Amino acid sequence: MLTFEEKLNIIESFPQLVRKDVSLNRVNFHFPESQFEKKIVVYHLHPNGNGFVYAAGLPGYEVDNKGLVNIREFSAPALILLLEDAIKSLSTVETVETLEETWVNDNQFELTLLNEDLDTWLVYAGDLLDGAFNSYKEAANYLEEEGFRRK
Known part of the structure; x- marks a missing residue:
């Protein structure tokens, strides 16, 4: 010792x-x-x-x-x-690569799910922000409830 x-x-x-x-x-x-x-x-x-x-x-x-x-x-x-x-x-702060997914509904309208940092998930309709979420699961649930699915 x-x-x-x-x-x-x-x-x-x-x-x-x-x-x-x-x-x-x-x-x-x-x-x-x-x-x-x-x-x-x-x-x-x-x-x-x-x-x-x-x-x-x-x-x-x-x-x-x-x-x-x-x-x-x-x-x-x-x-x-x-x-x-x-x-x-x-x-060192852990970084994540930016994740971007396109989601589409039955009318072929597209929304983009984007993760720009560790704890913020953003949904965009074109250039307009549609929603901000604390987790991927929360954002995906919102998109699914609105009739969207991953493209």
């Missing part, structure tokens, strides 16, 4: 992280450049060697309900890899 000082040295070697001292001699490290609301990468690193790193969504780590993994027993290489992975995951 690494000591508090060894863990601190490893974490402080990441220039992207900003140290924030908190209560009971614990230390947090923030990642101000995070592309998400989540900014704390290292949470409550304690002089007894206990501490947590945010690893939600990272494969191979057992996380708690807050997305944190306990680093008490981590080796130096394992801690470095975890920090690299955590910073990388908070640095």
